[in-house]
Amino acid sequence: MSNVTIRAIDMGQDVVFLVTGGAAHIGAAATAMYHPEERTVRVDTLALPGHREGELAAELAEMAARSLECTVAVLAGIHLHQPTRQEIEAVVAEARRQLRQLVGEWPKQGRGRRSGDADTTR
Numbered sequence: 001m002s003n004v005t006i007r008a009i010d011m012g013q014d015v016v017f018l019v020t021g022g023a024a025h026i027g028a029a030a031t032a033m034y035h036p037e038e039r040t041v042r043v044d045t046l047a048l049p050g051h052r053e054g055e056l057a058a059e060l061a062e063m064a065a066r067s068l069e070c071t072v073a074v075l076a077g078i079h080l081h082q083p084t085r086q087e088i089e090a091v092v093a094e095a096r097r098q099l100r101q102l103v104g105e106w107p108k109q110g111r112g113r114r115s116g117d118a119d120t121t122r
Contacts, residue, residue, distance in 0.1 A: 004078065004094045008102050013072045015106070017064060019057070019095055021078035027051030030058040030074045032065035041065045053078060056092060060099050067103045 004021040028047040035042065043062050047054030053076040060076040080097075081089060 021077040023079040025077035027053035030061040033059035
């Protein structure tokens with residue numbers, strides 16, 4: 001099952017990731033701030049009532065912030081009608097795979113831009 005889509009939006013030195021699948025919506029938001037001195041990441045998550053994307057948004061935000069060494073936000077909304085455990089696991093695995101791919105490509109495509117530079121949507 002590969003009905004997960006992740007878009008990355010450059011916001012100066014920060015990055016926003018939009019994670020959607022099925023009927024796209026906003027179910028959760030997670031921000032992750034990288035602290036270079038300690039090499040740690042702080043994650044804050046807000047999930048809307050009745051939505052289960054919070055854990056995935058937090059995991060993806062931490063993964064991206066740690067790898068890119070910047071602040072990131074992940075907005076996630078994935079809706080599957082009565083998914084099986086295997087379908088959920090497949091969606092989570094696909095989201096992780098896509099995020100790793102995007103993050104791996106990011107330094108070549110504009111990481112470290114200064115505030116005020118043109119935004120880029122990928």
